[in-house]
Structure formats: C-alpha cells, structure tokens
Amino acid sequence: MQHRFPPPFRLPRWATHVTRQVGRSLRSDEDRMRFVIELASMNVINRTGGPFAAAVFETRTGRLVSIGVNVVVLTGCSLAHAEMVALANAQHTVRHFDLGAAGIPRHELVTSSEPCAMCFGAIPWSGIRRVLCGARSSDAEAIGFDEGPKPRQWITALKQRGITVVRDLCRREAVAVLQQYKQRGGIIYNAHRES
C-alpha cells in the first residue's frame, strides 16, 4: 500500500546473517525469547549498542518477521530502541503500517526487557496484539538504565486495547545479558532528569 522506502533503522553488520533467518518458525514462547536474548547478547559482544533486543513473530505459526536491537549510539538516533527497530522492520516486511490490519496474521513483539515509556506508547499504534517480556524494567534500572515516564498501570492500559502482556519469560537469562553489558563497561545513556 505504500512506496518501497528502505526500513528506517539500520541494523549492525553482524545482524545480516540473523536477518537471513526471517521466515523461520520458532514454536514456543521460550524458543522465541531465547532467540531474542541471544540477539541482545550479540549486541553486547559486538559493542553495537545497549543490551536490548526484540523481534516480531506471527503468533500462530511462530514465523520470524523481523528483528531489532538497540542501535541508538550506532545510528545517532534516540528512537532506535530494539522494540522500535523490530516494529519498523516488521511493518517494512509486511508492507503495512498496521501489523493488526484485517487479512494478515496476528503478530507479537518479543522483547528482552520490558518496554520503556516510548516503546510502550508505540505498541498500540503498531498493530501488535501480544507482548512477551524477558527482564523487568527494574532489572534494567538496576544496572542504571531509565524506563522513562511510563504509566504504572501499563499492562492494564495495553489490555484495555486488546494487547496481552506476558512477563518474566526466561527472566534470569535476560538479566544475565544486562549484567554482561555492565561488566563490559557499556555506555549507560539516559533521559535527562534536571533542567
């Protein structure tokens, strides 16, 4: 329905071989989450961004539609959180700005850490109907990241819009990647807190 522009956010070079896996099916929630946690770890090891990754899957078939990693520093763009990159890439693949449009399969977002205020706000517009989260926001905060001004009742707010949230999926493995990042002295950049 739209012109074929390139996807908004570039992925790091190492991700090229991962994007070749688009179309592959991962059946269980845990398989999908472990795939995403592995991506987050690769982003840390390759020093291409924050310790966060995400992917969009077709819910029923488990078909991988897109991946995203945090490329804020790499691309010089504060919007380039893992979830935003995965959503934009999925919409590029599906060729529609609404992943919940009539006539296309239901889609879900799998993210290695709970979404920040921006990514939370992006979810209802994206057409995603289910969100699977690994680490909690409190885990990301424990290594110094800030989730921003997200409503306390964010899961309820999504539920009211027909979006299901699953938390704590492979949480321990997801937290390990956050700690790996901290141990390697990764940059902790944050929203401003004072004037």
Place this chain on the structure above:
Amino acid sequence: MQHRFPPPFRLPRWATHVTRQVGRSLRSDEDRMRFVIELASMNVINRTGGPFAAAVFETRTGRLVSIGVNVVVLTGCSLAHAEMVALANAQHTVRHFDLGAAGIPRHELVTSSEPCAMCFGAIPWSGIRRVLCGARSSDAEAIGFDEGPKPRQWITALKQRGITVVRDLCRREAVAVLQQYKQRGGIIYNAHRES
C-alpha cells in the same frame, strides 16, 4: 560520533523546498508555531499524511534545525508521527542522539498538536528541553484521533525531567487544520481498542 546513515524517515516530496529553510531563524514562539501549523496544512493539502507537523528549533536563536510531518501511511511505518520524524531529523542534523548533550545549544520541539503516548515517551530520550504545543489532544480526539495510553500527568512527568511544556499556542489556527483534514475526508487511523 556515529556513521552518516540517512535520516530514518522520508519526508514527502513537497517538503523539499521547506527543508531548504533549515538554518533560518524564527524569533518568537508564535512565529515558530505558525511555521509548524503551515506545514501541517501542507500535509493535508498534499494528501501526504495526517494533519500533524512538528519542528525542532534552537531555543535561544530560533534557528530551525529540522521539520517533521506525519508520514505513517506514506512510509508504511506507525512510528512516523510528526514529532518522531522531527526529532530523528534533528539528531541527524546535529549528528548526535542527544539534543541536550553538553556543548550544543538547547533545543525545543514545536508541535501542531500535543504529543501522543509514543511521542511523549520519546521526548525525554531525545534531549529536547522545551515543548510548544498548538492544538490539545482533545482537539485531535474531537475529529476521531486517539492519543493512546498517555499518563494523565504528562506535563508534570516532563517537568520532573527538566522539560518545560507550553500549551495552547495559536491553538485556534492549529485546530483549523485538524478540521480541514476532517472536511477533506482524510484517513483516521487509530490504535486498536479490542482483541
């Protein structure tokens, strides 16, 4: 500090002559807002997206740094709200993911309508220190748009992070563009509300 990737979101063709104005100074808040409202009107007239526009200025000098219009349908990307496009383009121009970084001038976001939940969440990460709004969210809702799950105390939440919000700047003129869009039968796309 980062590679020179192209900016994430493409602007419509008609905007090319407007982007040539980057670097120009607009001294007063009202001048900056009228410039943005004119952009929103051009997006309606050219049928290139929703009736929303934004721009980033240097606060002190009024120097125009970037523009953005809603290009969700045009680019097939639900993230491409006017504010997001303007922020990404400003970071591209400044070559930094943080518009509030040390050593660069203070920046402000001027938006024809109050930010939705996603754009609100994006503001603290962007480094913007001041937000000027034309129409209220309730004005956009009056023609059928949805602002998403934004915290009720959003202005306070930004203030706590050192970001000042100015509302109702040229509100009547901003609302006229929303109504122009509705009268022309523009697409009203929204976040999903039910499962």
